Amino acid sequence: MRYLPLTDPDRDAMLRVIGAPNIDALFVDVPEDAQLTGPIRDLPDHMPEMLVERHFSDLARKNRAAANHPFFLGCGAYRHHVPASVDHLIQRGEFLTAYTPYQPEIAQGTLQMLFEFQTQVARLLGCDVANASMYDGSTACWEAIGMAARVTKRKRAILSSGLHPHYVSVAQTMAKFTGDVLDIATPELVAETDEARLLAAIDSETSCVVVQYPDILGRIADLSEVAAKAHEHGALLVAVVTEPVALGACRSPGEMGADIVVGEGQSLGVGLQFGGPYVGLFACKEKFVRQMPGRLCGETVDAEGKRGFVLTLSTREQHIRREKATSNICTNSGLCALAFSIHMTLLGEKGLRELAAVNHANACVAAERLTQIPGVELVTPTFFNEFTLKLPKEARPVVRAMADKGVLGGVSLGRLYPDGGGIENGLVVAVTETVSAEDIETFAATLTEALGAEALA
Amino acid sequence: MGANDSSDGTPATTTGNRALMLEEALIFEIGGSDTCGVDLSPVPAHTSRLGDLSRSRPIGLPGLSEPETVRHYTRLSRQNYGIDLGFFPLGSCTMKHNPRLNEKVARMKGFADIHPLAPISTVQGALAVIHQLAHWLVTLTGMDSVAMSPKAGAHGELCGVLAIRAALEARGDAREVILVPESAHGTNPATAAFAGYRVESIPARDGRVDTDALIAKLGPNVAGVMITNPNTCGLFERDLKIIADAVHAAGGFVYCDGANFNAIVGRVRPGDLGVDAMHINLHKTFSTPHGGGGPGSGPVVFSAALSPFAPLPFVEKDGDDYHLVEEETAQDHHASSFGRMVAFHGQMGMFTRALSYIMSHGADGLRQVSGDAVLNANYILRSLENTLDAPFAGSGPCMHEALFSDDGMAEGFSTLDIAKGLIDEGFHPMTVYFPLVVHGAMLVEPTETESKAGIDQFITALRSVAERAKAGDASLKSAPHFAPRRRLDETLAARKPVLVWKEPELAVAAE
Numbered sequence: 001m002r003y004l005p006l007t008d009p010d011r012d013a014m015l016r017v018i019g020a021p022n023i024d025a026l027f028v029d030v031p032e033d034a035q036l037t038g039p040i041r042d043l044p045d046h047m048p049e050m051l052v053e054r055h056f057s058d059l060a061r062k063n064r065a066a067a068n069h070p071f072f073l074g075c076g077a078y079r080h081h082v083p084a085s086v087d088h089l090i091q092r093g094e095f096l097t098a099y100t101p102y103q104p105e106i107a108q109g110t111l112q113m114l115f116e117f118q119t120q121v122a123r124l125l126g127c128d129v130a131n132a133s134m135y136d137g138s139t140a141c142w143e144a145i146g147m148a149a150r151v152t153k154r155k156r157a158i159l160s161s162g163l164h165p166h167y168v169s170v171a172q173t174m175a176k177f178t179g180d181v182l183d184i185a186t187p188e189l190v191a192e193t194d195e196a197r198l199l200a201a202i203d204s205e206t207s208c209v210v211v212q213y214p215d216i217l218g219r220i221a222d223l224s225e226v227a228a229k230a231h232e233h234g235a236l237l238v239a240v241v242t243e244p245v246a247l248g249a250c251r252s253p254g255e256m257g258a259d260i261v262v263g264e265g266q267s268l269g270v271g272l273q274f275g276g277p278y279v280g281l282f283a284c285k286e287k288f289v290r291q292m293p294g295r296l297c298g299e300t301v302d303a304e305g306k307r308g309f310v311l312t313l314s315t316r317e318q319h320i321r322r323e324k325a326t327s328n329i330c331t332n333s334g335l336c337a338l339a340f341s342i343h344m345t346l347l348g349e350k351g352l353r354e355l356a357a358v359n360h361a362n363a364c365v366a367a368e369r370l371t372q373i374p375g376v377e378l379v380t381p382t383f384f385n386e387f388t389l390k391l392p393k394e395a396r397p398v399v400r401a402m403a404d405k406g407v408l409g410g411v412s413l414g415r416l417y418p419d420g421g422g423i424e425n426g427l428v429v430a431v432t433e434t435v436s437a438e439d440i441e442t443f444a445a446t447l448t449e450a451l452g453a454e455a456l457a
Numbered sequence: 458m459g460a461n462d463s464s465d466g467t468p469a470t471t472t473g474n475r476a477l478m479l480e481e482a483l484i485f486e487i488g489g490s491d492t493c494g495v496d497l498s499p500v501p502a503h504t505s506r507l508g509d510l511s512r513s514r515p516i517g518l519p520g521l522s523e524p525e526t527v528r529h530y531t532r533l534s535r536q537n538y539g540i541d542l543g544f545f546p547l548g549s550c551t552m553k554h555n556p557r558l559n560e561k562v563a564r565m566k567g568f569a570d571i572h573p574l575a576p577i578s579t580v581q582g583a584l585a586v587i588h589q590l591a592h593w594l595v596t597l598t599g600m601d602s603v604a605m606s607p608k609a610g611a612h613g614e615l616c617g618v619l620a621i622r623a624a625l626e627a628r629g630d631a632r633e634v635i636l637v638p639e640s641a642h643g644t645n646p647a648t649a650a651f652a653g654y655r656v657e658s659i660p661a662r663d664g665r666v667d668t669d670a671l672i673a674k675l676g677p678n679v680a681g682v683m684i685t686n687p688n689t690c691g692l693f694e695r696d697l698k699i700i701a702d703a704v705h706a707a708g709g710f711v712y713c714d715g716a717n718f719n720a721i722v723g724r725v726r727p728g729d730l731g732v733d734a735m736h737i738n739l740h741k742t743f744s745t746p747h748g749g750g751g752p753g754s755g756p757v758v759f760s761a762a763l764s765p766f767a768p769l770p771f772v773e774k775d776g777d778d779y780h781l782v783e784e785e786t787a788q789d790h791h792a793s794s795f796g797r798m799v800a801f802h803g804q805m806g807m808f809t810r811a812l813s814y815i816m817s818h819g820a821d822g823l824r825q826v827s828g829d830a831v832l833n834a835n836y837i838l839r840s841l842e843n844t845l846d847a848p849f850a851g852s853g854p855c856m857h858e859a860l861f862s863d864d865g866m867a868e869g870f871s872t873l874d875i876a877k878g879l880i881d882e883g884f885h886p887m888t889v890y891f892p893l894v895v896h897g898a899m900l901v902e903p904t905e906t907e908s909k910a911g912i913d914q915f916i917t918a919l920r921s922v923a924e925r926a927k928a929g930d931a932s933l934k935s936a937p938h939f940a941p942r943r944r945l946d947e948t949l950a951a952r953k954p955v956l957v958w959k960e961p962e963l964a965v966a967a968e
Contacts, residue, residue, distance in 0.1 A: 001822045003554055003744075005908035006829050014836040014909060018854075023828040026835055026854040027724060029693040034729045039820035043596055046819035049558050056813060060567025062582030064575070073572040076800055083495055085527050087564070090748075093541025094534035097555050100750040102547070103876065103886055104947075105940040109537035110749035113530070116484050119957040123517040129956045135608035135752070138800035166800035169784065173768070173796025177619055177653050220510050250510045264800075274583050275573030275801025276608065277752030289954065295750065300950035303935065303943035312950040328647035331609045335748030342530055345484050346494035348520015353512075354497045364503035382508040403576040411574045418784050433498065 001046060066272060066408065070439035070446075072366075074386045074430025075216065075411045076137065076164050076242045077275060078267045080355075081434055086269050086342045090335055100295075100331070104310040105302075110334065111309035114297035117341040124247050124344075125239075125261040126254020127283035132295040132311075133337040134280025134329065137264025138170045141210065141240050143282065143293045143327055144260045145171055148208035148236045149180060150291045156181045156205045157238075161194050162215030164242060165416045171210075180207075188422025189413075191379050193221045199229050206235040208260075213239050213253055214246050216416075217379060217428060218386035227257025236260060243267055244281065245432075246384040248356030260284040268347075269339030279336035289313070293327030355433060359385035363431040366440045370429070373448050379423060386430040388413075388423065393451055395427040401450040402443075409443055478941060481532040485958045488519025494526050536941040537749070538885045544907060544915050548858040548888035548900025549642070549689060551719045551741035558817065559744065559810035568809050573801035577781055583805065584779035587772045590812040591756075594737060597823070599726025600758035604767040606803035610716055613736025613755030614648040614683070616768060616798055620734055620759060621681050621710040622652055623766040623795040630708065632680035638666045640690060640892045645683045645714060654680060661894050664690035664849040664860070671700060675707040681733070685714035687721065687856035689892040690849055691834065691900065701731025710734070710763065718742045719904065720831055720857035723824035733760040739804070743811035754807035765793040770802050829905035830857050833912060837901055840916045844923050848895055857904075863897030867929030872897040877944065878922035880937040884915055 006014075011023065020026055027035060039045065047055075066079050073079070090096065094109060101107030101114075114132045121130035134140040145157045159168055159182055168184070175182050185197045198209055209230050214220045227237040239253030241263035253261045263281040266272075270279060282294060289296075290313065298312035347355060363385040371378050375392030391398060395412035402409040413426035420426070431440075473480045505511070521529060538545070545552035563569060571580050591603045604620075607613040618635070625632055635649035638659045646656040659671045659682075666684060682704055686694040694700075701711045713727050713735040719742040727735050739745045739754040747753075759767055771782040771791060781802070782791055818826060831854070838859035842850045846864035849855070863872040876886035876899075888900040903912055925933045937943065 001818065001825060003556060003817065004822075004825060004829055004905055005911075006832070006905075010909040011829075011832060014832055018832075018835045018839050020835070020854070023832055026828075026831045027693075027721075028853060029695045029856075030721070030725050031695065031698060031730075034698065034725055036724055036726065036824075039824055040596060040723065040726075043593065043820035044816070046822040047816050049817065052558060052813055052816050053562065055816065056562040056565060056568075056586075056809065059582035059585050060565040062585065063567040063571050064579035065566040065570040066572060066575075067566060067570050071572075073574055075574055077573050079570075079572065083523070085494075085523055089527065089530045089534075091560060092531065092534040094537040094539045095530075095749055096560075096746045097539035097541045097545075097552075098537045098749045099545065099547060099550055099552060099747040102888075103538070103880065104945045105877070105937050105942045106536075106538040106880055106885065107749075108941050109533040109535065112481070112483065112533055112536070113749075115956075115958065119485065120518060122957050133751070135612060136799060139608065139612070139798075164800065165784075166797065169769075169797040170799060173619075173798065176796065177622060178651070179653065220508065222510060247512070247516070249512055250507060251512050251514075252516075255514060271569055272572050273569055274571045274580065274805035276799070276804040277754070277806050279752075289956065296954075296956055298950040299955040300946045302945045306942060308942040308945045310945050310947050310950045312947065312956075313954060315951075324650070325643070325647040328611050328615060328644055328651045329609075331611070331751040331753050333752045334750035335746065336752055338530075338749065342526065344518060345488065345521050345529070346523065346526050347518070348488060348493050349490040349516055349518045351493035351495045351497070351520055352516065352518060354493075354500075355495070357500045358497055360505070360507065361500045361503040364506055365501055367506070368503075381506070382510070383506050387506075400576050400578065403579050408572070408575060408579070415574055415783075437501070 069406050069408050070442045071408045072410045072429045072431060072443060073408055075416060075428050076264060077272055078243055078430060078432055079272055079434050080267050080432050082269055082271055082343060083346050086339050089342055090339050095338055096335065101311060104308065108308060111297050113338055113341055115299065115309050117337045118297060120341060120344050121281050122283050124244060125241065125281065125283040126252030127261050128286035129289050130283035131292055132297050133332040134282050134294055135333060136276065136278040136280045137242055137262065138167045140262040140280035140282050141167045142171050142174050144238045144262045145180065145208060145210065147260060147291050147293060148238060151288055152207045152235060154205055154207035155179060156183065157207050158183045158185055158198060158201050158209045160185050160198060160211040161189050162217065162219060163210055163212045163240060164216050167240065190422060193219055195221055195226060198226050202229050202233050202235060204233055206233055208236040208238045210238045210240060213241055214243060214384045214386060217388040218383040219380045220250055220382050220384055223253055223256040223258060243384065245356050245359055248352035249360050250384060265340045269343035270336050277333060277336055279333040279340055294329050295332050358433045362433065362435050363387060366429065366431045369440055369444050370447065373444060375451065385432055386428060389427045389429060390423065391425040391427055391451065393425060395425050398450045402446050405446050407443055407446040409447060479532050481529060483958055484519050484521060484529065488521045490519065492520040492522060494521055494523040543883060544911055545885040546887045546901045546903050548902040549716055551902060551904055552747065553744055553904040554906035555744055555746040556814060559813045562813045563806050563809045581779055584772045584781060586808055586812055588774055588779060590808050593815050594756055594758055597722060598735060598758045599728030601761040602759050602764040602767055604757045606768060606770065606799050607736065607755040607757055608799055608804060609751065609753035610736055610738045610755045611644040611648060612798065613757045614644055614714065615651060616757045617712045617734035617736060618648055618652040619795050620763045620766040621712065624710065624763055625680055627793060632678050634679045636671060636674055636679060636682040638684060640688060640894045641683060641685055642689060642714060642716065649683060663852055664692045665694055668696040668700060672703045675703060677708065679707060679709045681710035681712055683712040683714060685716060687717040691855040691858035691860050692849060693856050697730045705731065716741060717857055720827055722827045723820060724827050728760065733763050739807045739811040744814045745807045745810040752804060754804035766795050769794055769797045826905045833903040833905060833907055834859050836912060837903055837916060841919060844920045858900050858902035860895060861899040862895050866926045870926040870929060872899055874933045874936065875922050875926050877936040878925065878933050879918060881939050882918040882922065884918060
């Protein structure tokens with residue numbers, strides 16, 4: 001077998017050293033009736049590389065890759081162009097096949113990269129410090145709610161209705177078990193943001209207010225007032241960013257007063273990958289750092305006084321604190337964080353701002369064009385690169401009809417909300433730098449046709 | 458940076474570099490706010506919709522051109538030890554070879570470039586991958602179902618414990634305690650606490666759970682037990698079936714930490730031992746790359762008793778078509794699901810890699826995998842038991858890893874010195890100071906992808922380093938000497954945390 005270096009003579013020599021007659025004899029501690037005597041039935045035997053590759057090629061062909069179609073899907077996962085050098089660099093074996101940097105003297109590559117990543121993330125989100133990454137945006141969001149409860153010693157969080165429904169779902173699932181109370185500010189989505197309701201809901205019981213920016217419909221709203229009201233009552237503002245590219249064009253949540261800013265970093269470097277692996281971003285004000293979950297990398301010196309980096313403040317973590325840890329989280333999303341960081345380094349300040357400008361402009365052009373279709377209305381007056389349309393027909397079948405024509409034309413709110421989310425016939429459309437003027441035209445024509453065909457049906 | 462004081466007696470260099478070992482500054486020290494390594498399309502004419510939220514302040518992100526970027530990260534990478542470079546025997550981490558076929562497959566456009574919310578008709582091949590991998594995992598473990606979405610091992614633990622809690626609540630049985638052996642991974646008690654349980658510790662006896670002590674603790678308030686098998690001492694828990702029967706009789710459930718599944722894959726099915734839930738680390742047993750600390754993937758297999766409570770989403774097959782059960786369809790079936798653990802569907806990029814690996818080995822190859830992994834570990838144990846203290850060497854064969862202790866070292870010498878000495882010999886050290894039940898523990902897991910010659914080299918090196926520690930060789934105290942950095946001051950890092958880069962003048966001003 002190509003992945004197994006031992007030969008039969010090797011095995012025999014080793015068994016002689018051990019003093020065992022064969023390999024099966026090493027499993028003497030397994031109760032006899034639980035030992036399988038041969039390969040498990042119903043499972044195929046080993047395959048040559050060529051045939052495995054063919055199996056996957058056949059399956060891959062049954063999926064429609066975004067690159068081959070006019071593509072407008074977002075809602076927490078965005079298609080951006082990733083420079084070729086990113087994927088080349090993350091495949092270097094020293095990054096790809098290393099592990100958690102437990103031995104810092106021979107893991108300075110990973111550690112310095114994490115230190116750079118933490119700084120990039122903190123600056124982008126407008127915070128003092130950031131951790132070395134979380135699993136993804138949704139788990140980072142839940143961890144932020146838990147952290148706010150630890151900081152304020154209160155267990156009542158208020159969630160904005162603009163928060164991604166999967167993020168809400170994750171938080172609700174976890175809260176069922178932890179005893180946290182989650183108030184959803186507005187039972188259902190409406191065209192206006194729920195800022196007024198959030199402000200009205202904050203009181204002395206509130207641990208935090210959780211607001212997404214830009215939100216699930218693509219709207220952007222100033223967070224300053226919510227932040228001020230939260231602070232007035234001793235609560236924290238948690239901001240959730242699922243499209244970090246937006247922060248190249250928009251004010252950061254940190255500068256508007258958010259105490260904890262979490263997000264999904266998939267837009268930069270990582271790619272779509274059908275939803276994972278992604279990279280959770282987690283940043284906060286310096287004074288809360290010891291309540292932070294996850295890994296942190298810090299600067300220090302070595303025995304010769306040279307600068308170096310180590311994992312630090314690990315007394316917060318499970319392997320030291322066991323049941324008293326700030327989180328049960330034991331890993332980060334190292335390789336995705338590396339991809340994020342490399343992409344961010346290639347862009348730099350100038351590139352990120354330009355990228356954001358192109359995204360925003362393309363989205364504005366698309367919104368302009370699509371709202372020329374009779375019966376199609378724009379629900380979201382302000383947005384970055386994603387907006388919501390109200391269609392004259394139920395959106396879900398329209399999306400399916402467009403997919404049959406080779407156009408991936410947005411996400412219907414019905415896909416995300418069992419009850420449609422409160423905005424009838426809502427369609428969320430994301431427009432990044434990967435969209436061409438021709439794509440927008442194709443989309444408009446296909447949508448027009450799908451709406452017409454629907455009318456005839 | 459700067460002058461090189463070359464305490465090892467070699468001449469200093471002006472740059473601080475040493476031939477192929479190049480120092481590399483931070484991007485904040487070499488990048489510029491006007492430098493960019495990406496060319497973008499021009500911005501089309503448009504009317505802005507940002508309202509009054511346009512960014513006015515600079516972000517402070519340095520940029521590098523493409524050649525500088527490639528060089529920066531290539532230089533950084535060379536300061537890392539990885540499996541591609543050499544032996545990486547971290548106990549409990551299963552650092553096996555990462556086949557490049559897996560990388561190729563995961564990067565096929567049809568998998569890498571598809572959106573999690575794309576219409577189901579356009580992602581049938583991706584759902585097929587998830588469904589096929591699920592079939593393998595369920596069959597290999599002899600369990601009833603699998604939840605694919607957990608993002609890592611600890612996340613999988615949480616998934617399993619939440620299912621236990623949901624099952625108990627469904628029958629109106631509020632229990633408060635989870636039993637966790639003292640030799641468990643720290644994640645186990647953290648997970649149980651996170652899920653709202655009180656943790657009670659079970660002592661170990663000769664490297665295994667004390668069965669009598671565990672059974673004595675069972676009662677109407679015990680929700681279940683979290684047990685690692687093979688365990689963190691590298692031993693198989695012989696009594697797991699007896700324990701499981703007792704736990705079930707007391708109305709509780711058995712969670713198995715599957716971190717060490719590599720030792721038994723293809724030979725033992727946890728389902729046959731009475732396990733109700735177990736996470737499988739795809740990045741350990743099934744070779745998806747560890748990536749410098751994630752991303753992992755931790756699907757959880759469930760017994761029939763817990764299956765109804767498993768989290769969303771599910772992939773189901775109906776004739777030739779695959780469906781995805783999410784919130785909007787879950788009300789009809791899977792009504793008892795405890796909810797959702799992540800946005801979207803889990804670590805797809807890891808599913809393709811793991812399935813590619815599993816199909817490459819097949820059922821016959823996986824049985825050889827566990828056999829060779831256990832053979833390699835026992836070979837190391839028996840080759841070194843006369844050099845290093847091996848606390849459980851007398852209790853028969855070990856499984857996937859060999860456990861040693863620092864007993865017998867000279868005064869002032871410890872496991873840490875042995876680890877740092879191994880770095881100079883060109884090996885990544887083993888896991889140190891874990892499990893906590895053994896003083897100065899050293900946990901060596903060779904995996905099945907090491908050759909006999911490579912293992913022999915490691916044995917020779919470890920033996921020589923151990924002899925130096927026994928003899929009190931002072932040069933070992935200052936190891937490593939040849940790594941990119943000498944020993945790093947971890948105390949300073951924790952006492953005065955510097956977690957982000959600041960402009961030097963600002964850093965000074967802040968003090």
